[in-house]
Amino acid sequence: MQLSKDKLIDAYTRMKKIRVFEETMRDEFAKGTVPAFIHLYIGQEAIASGICVELNDNDTIASTHRGHGHCLAKNSDLERMTMEIFCRADGLCEGKGGSMHIADLSVGMLGANAIVGANAPIAVGAALRQRVMGENLVSAAFIGDGASNQGAVFEAMNLASVLKLPVLFVFENNGYAEFTGVDYHCGGGDIAGRAEGFGMPSYKLDGSDFFAVQEAAAEAVERARRGDGPSAIECYAKRWYGHFEGDPQHYRTKEELETIRKDSDPLKIFRQKVEDAGLVESSDLDTIDEDLLSQVTNAVEKAKNSPLPNVEELTTNVYEKGSY
Amino acid sequence: MTIKTYREAIIEAMILEMKRDEKVFVIGEDISGGRGCDDFEGEAAGGPMGLTQGLWDEFGAKRVIDTPISETAIMGAAAGAALSGLRPIAELMFSDFFGVCFDQIYNQAAKFRFMYGDQGATPLVIRTMIGAGIGCGPQHSQSPYSIFANIPGLKVVTPSNPYDAKGLLISSIRDNDPVIFCEHKALLGMDGEVPDDSYEVPLGKGKILKEGSDISIVAIGQMVGVVQNCIKNLEQKGISAEIIDPRSLSPFDDEMVYDSVEKTGRLLVLDESNPVCSFGSWITSMVSEEVFSSLKAPTKVLTPPHCPVPAAPNLEAAYLPDMETIIGASENLKNYT
Ligand SMILES: Cc1ncc(C[n+]2csc(CCOP(=O)(O)OP(=O)(O)O)c2C)c(N)n1
Ligand SMILES: [Mg+2]
Numbered sequence: 001m002q003l004s005k006d007k008l009i010d011a012y013t014r015m016k017k018i019r020v021f022e023e024t025m026r027d028e029f030a031k032g033t034v035p036a037f038i039h040l041y042i043g044q045e046a047i048a049s050g051i052c053v054e055l056n057d058n059d060t061i062a063s064t065h066r067g068h069g070h071c072l073a074k075n076s077d078l079e080r081m082t083m084e085i086f087c088r089a090d091g092l093c094e095g096k097g098g099s100m101h102i103a104d105l106s107v108g109m110l111g112a113n114a115i116v117g118a119n120a121p122i123a124v125g126a127a128l129r130q131r132v133m134g135e136n137l138v139s140a141a142f143i144g145d146g147a148s149n150q151g152a153v154f155e156a157m158n159l160a161s162v163l164k165l166p167v168l169f170v171f172e173n174n175g176y177a178e179f180t181g182v183d184y185h186c187g188g189g190d191i192a193g194r195a196e197g198f199g200m201p202s203y204k205l206d207g208s209d210f211f212a213v214q215e216a217a218a219e220a221v222e223r224a225r226r227g228d229g230p231s232a233i234e235c236y237a238k239r240w241y242g243h244f245e246g247d248p249q250h251y252r253t254k255e256e257l258e259t260i261r262k263d264s265d266p267l268k269i270f271r272q273k274v275e276d277a278g279l280v281e282s283s284d285l286d287t288i289d290e291d292l293l294s295q296v297t298n299a300v301e302k303a304k305n306s307p308l309p310n311v312e313e314l315t316t317n318v319y320e321k322g323s324y
Numbered sequence: 325m326t327i328k329t330y331r332e333a334i335i336e337a338m339i340l341e342m343k344r345d346e347k348v349f350v351i352g353e354d355i356s357g358g359r360g361c362d363d364f365e366g367e368a369a370g371g372p373m374g375l376t377q378g379l380w381d382e383f384g385a386k387r388v389i390d391t392p393i394s395e396t397a398i399m400g401a402a403a404g405a406a407l408s409g410l411r412p413i414a415e416l417m418f419s420d421f422f423g424v425c426f427d428q429i430y431n432q433a434a435k436f437r438f439m440y441g442d443q444g445a446t447p448l449v450i451r452t453m454i455g456a457g458i459g460c461g462p463q464h465s466q467s468p469y470s471i472f473a474n475i476p477g478l479k480v481v482t483p484s485n486p487y488d489a490k491g492l493l494i495s496s497i498r499d500n501d502p503v504i505f506c507e508h509k510a511l512l513g514m515d516g517e518v519p520d521d522s523y524e525v526p527l528g529k530g531k532i533l534k535e536g537s538d539i540s541i542v543a544i545g546q547m548v549g550v551v552q553n554c555i556k557n558l559e560q561k562g563i564s565a566e567i568i569d570p571r572s573l574s575p576f577d578d579e580m581v582y583d584s585v586e587k588t589g590r591l592l593v594l595d596e597s598n599p600v601c602s603f604g605s606w607i608t609s610m611v612s613e614e615v616f617s618s619l620k621a622p623t624k625v626l627t628p629p630h631c632p633v634p635a636a637p638n639l640e641a642a643y644l645p646d647m648e649t650i651i652g653a654s655e656n657l658k659n660y661t
């Protein structure tokens with residue numbers, strides 16, 4: 001654990017922001033204020049944060065339907081992303097994308113994606129900037145255990161490997177693809193091992209441990225920047241809530257849920273580690289907690305009070321303005 | 325006669341056909357909702373929309389085949405199984421996902437009969453969910469049936485109510501060609517009278533839902549319900565509309581539409597697909613070619629505008645043709661001189 005205090009604070013802030021945000025969205029969904037289905041990231045905070053602390057704004061990520069955490073970890077604009085989830089005119093996507101399509105290109109967040117597995121080739125495409133333009137850049141795709149079975153993901157891994165592109169294939173094994181367990185849907189059971197078959201180094205680690213993720217990410221990012229090609233990082237961390245809000249979760253037991261929350265809380269684990277090592281004061285983190293709660297609460301209130309798009313906007317943004 | 329939902333009608337059709345013919349099986353993502361796991365103790369979810377609820381409990385894992393998220397493999401395996409004598413019902417959870425697996429549908433399944441000299445049949449049904457209206461956003465709300473209907477070798481059906489859903493699905497399963505069975509997500513909870521017994525609604529046969537003399541209105545899928553809600557308003561405005569639900573797009577009951585237009589002289593089509601090369605525009609072009617002399621007004625198609633389905637609820641509401649637009653268009657046709 002050789003991270004500076006600033007970096008630790010940064011890491012904690014990203015993780016906690018996701019937690020507070022998602023808990024707030026959960027409440028809002030229950031109140032009926034959210035216009036569509038949402039897929040919460042709680043339980044997996046350390047994955048997005050551990051990867052994204054190693055990236056900068058020029059680096060890119062391509063996300064999934066469970067994308068709120070990725071957006072926040074990549075420092076997408078909190079207020080405008082919240083507005084997007086509420087489908088407001090000033091949302092990042094002007095209200096046309098919603099929760100499953102939030103993108104913030106200004107920070108290299110290439111979009112949440114409602115087509116499972118589609119983001120992997122897109123991340124590979126962004127990485128081509130290294131080859132074509134000689135840019136210093138790394139591109140990461142977040143891929144669920146379920147998504148790992150898509151042909152597009154295999155093709156993307158092979159292409160990145162053949163072209164030695166700076167890509168991180170971050171597999172988020174949260175135990176389930178919708179209501180189907182990973183033990184059932186994943187042949188061979190070893191997602192990282194499959195990636196190795198494509199000739200890239202791979203990691204398999206505890207996705208509720210920020211430091212495990214971050215260390216692997218740091219190595220993989222360095223390798224990618226050097227021009228030594230892609231890596232795969234399989235992070236295991238179960239989601240705490242349903243596939244989407246409203247999922248009755250008949251496919252798992254209450255005990256399972258209790259155990260994950262008790263033993264695999266990424267925030268608790270992080271706090272314990274840094275406090276035990278005397279790296280950060282507990283009170284510093286408490287201050288962050290309070291601050292984030294007010295940031296998120298304000299963002300949600302602001303979003304809910306901001307206008308929906310004008311109906312005239314329905315047919316805009318299909319093509320470049322004035323070109324069609 | 326019992327009241328059932330559109331969803332229940334679909335499940336019942338599958339159960340009846342699976343009982344009748346052991347070659348019929350269902351394959352798709354999450355269709356047993358985790359039942360495949362060893363230590364699973366819950367209730368099989370039957371997919372996120374409950375459209376395969378109960379099938380696993382009745383028929384087990386041999387014929388209710390839950391798959392990984394691999395649409396190309398699912399559709400390809402279903403095509404291959406059909407070519408080899410089985411009768412698969414392959415579920416493509418949302419029709420938008422056809423983009424992931426279209427080769428297996430349109431280069432493979434659709435063409436086997438033609439390019440293999442009619443050596444074998446491809447009795448494949450692809451059940452898939454279409455449609456806007458419930459806030460699913462740009463990649464989960466499309467109605468690509470015009471694209472499917474464009475492909476020679478595919479049959480396409482768009483049930484608008486529980487009775488037709490059951491009868492059309494039974495016919496589709498018994499049919500010896502690939503059928504894309506488009507289930508509208510906004511209709512899944514719709515109630516209607518559905519006989520308990522097995523029955524077929526033939527592919528390629530439309531239905532006149534209401535006779536009328538001033539204007540023929542052909543409505544597809546969800547649009548059928550919308551136009552039915554307009555009947556009173558149209559009558560108040562002195563417009564007698566004949567309402568036709570084609571039920572199948574391919575094959576299409578063109579004779580029914582021609583006969584109707586010969587009577588009314590006016591045609592309005594309500595279609596949820598994208599406007600360019602929409603199925604509706606095909607209907608009007610056929611009518612213009614075949615019964616031109618009967619027309620008293622130009623034909624008219626109402627579709628959403630040329631844009632993806634937006635997430636924002638107010639934009640999505642504006643996206644779909646609504647009652648006001650339909651009534652206005654009908655008046656324009658009636659008053660055309
Ligand atoms: C191509 C495609 N197939 C199916 C779906 C429906 N779907 C949405 S999320 C999901 C499960 C994804 O599981 P996983 O990749 O493990 O991600 P998680 O939800 O666990 O984060 C499925 C099947 C989809 N959106 N896109
Ligand atoms: Mg998963």
